[in-house]
Amino acid sequence: MKNLLSITDLDRDDLETMLSLSEDFLHVTERDIPKVPALQGKVVVSLFYEDSTRTRISFETAAKRLSCDVMSFSVGSSSVNKGEGLRDTVQTIAAMGVDAVVVRHSAAGAPNRVASWIDASIINAGDGSHEHPTQALLDLLTLRRKRGSDLSGLRVAIVGDIVHSRVARSLVLGLDAVGAHTTLVAPPTLLPDSLEGWPVDVTHDLDSLLPELDVLYLLRIQRERQSASRLPSLREYTARWGLTVERASRLKPDTLVMHPGPMNRGVEIAAEVAEGPASLIKEQVTNGVAVRMAVLYTLLGSGGTVA
Numbered sequence: 001m002k003n004l005l006s007i008t009d010l011d012r013d014d015l016e017t018m019l020s021l022s023e024d025f026l027h028v029t030e031r032d033i034p035k036v037p038a039l040q041g042k043v044v045v046s047l048f049y050e051d052s053t054r055t056r057i058s059f060e061t062a063a064k065r066l067s068c069d070v071m072s073f074s075v076g077s078s079s080v081n082k083g084e085g086l087r088d089t090v091q092t093i094a095a096m097g098v099d100a101v102v103v104r105h106s107a108a109g110a111p112n113r114v115a116s117w118i119d120a121s122i123i124n125a126g127d128g129s130h131e132h133p134t135q136a137l138l139d140l141l142t143l144r145r146k147r148g149s150d151l152s153g154l155r156v157a158i159v160g161d162i163v164h165s166r167v168a169r170s171l172v173l174g175l176d177a178v179g180a181h182t183t184l185v186a187p188p189t190l191l192p193d194s195l196e197g198w199p200v201d202v203t204h205d206l207d208s209l210l211p212e213l214d215v216l217y218l219l220r221i222q223r224e225r226q227s228a229s230r231l232p233s234l235r236e237y238t239a240r241w242g243l244t245v246e247r248a249s250r251l252k253p254d255t256l257v258m259h260p261g262p263m264n265r266g267v268e269i270a271a272e273v274a275e276g277p278a279s280l281i282k283e284q285v286t287n288g289v290a291v292r293m294a295v296l297y298t299l300l301g302s303g304g305t306v307a
């Protein structure tokens with residue numbers, strides 16, 4: 001395996017292997033010195049054309065914990081501002097000798113194009129509204145650590161801004177691969193025009209689902225990608241689809257609450273619920289580092305032992 005462009009690059013066995021390896025790396029990250037020499041000398045570049053806090057830092061931390069050399073490219077301070085195109089930028093970076101490039105871009109398919117231009121391994125860290133495979137992996141790891149390695153039959157609702165969400169697309173495919181059952185919940189204007197091929201049920205009614213769910217996964221309302229016509233007022237959104245304290249009280253006691261971040265507190269999720277005992281939001285972030293270590297190790301490692 002050379003690149004990770006889509007969660008579908010991993011079949012069910014690959015997913016299980018990647019998640020088990022992530023658990024091994026989670027133990028590494030819990031050590032006093034959370035670092036192994038596994039990828040010493042390998043060079044990883046993070047190439048982010050869109051804003052990011054957790055994904056970029058998570059990848060860079062993961063690479064450093066594997067003893068890679070890490071270079072960071074930010075559009076704001078680069079020759080992109082002098083008009084350099086993606087292909088020239090990528091080929092310039094590749095000419096310096098890099099082993100992996102972690103790409104985030106607002107255009108769907110940008111990481112695939114980058115992969116066709118250079119020899120380094122390419123990891124998709126989010127392309128437009130298309131895919132975000134390492135987010136799906138970290139979400140599966142988080143569920144697996146709570147519910148055990150058999151996630152089949154798990155009832156999951158993904159709620160919110162589905163149409164703009166690369167997180168939803170990758171997660172739906174990942175959940176399907178492990179046998180979980182997903183329902184998408186959103187106002188009609190925040191669903192894609194066609195859901196053909198999505199292995200999901202769809203409803204506009206969150207309230208009727210609440211008592212049945214094992215996992216409630218909230219998505220951020222992506223205000224930066226929103227056209228005014230799609231979204232009712234934020235207040236109306238919260239009233240019908242927000243995980244308020246009152247709604248949370250109607251979940252089963254063991255329902256897990258997740259969100260990929262960044263959160264709009266008080267819009268899709270109440271602050272009290274985000275901080276509450278059902279919330280796995282901090283674990284998701286922690287697990288993200290271990291998953292990205294596993295991905296880098298799988299793509300760049302020699303196949304030897306982890307530590």
Ligand code: NCD
Pocket residue numbers: 054055126132135166167219220222260261262
């Ligand atoms: C997401 C993203 O950028 O796709 N965040 C993340 O990577 N954790 C989701 C979002 O921006 O809402």
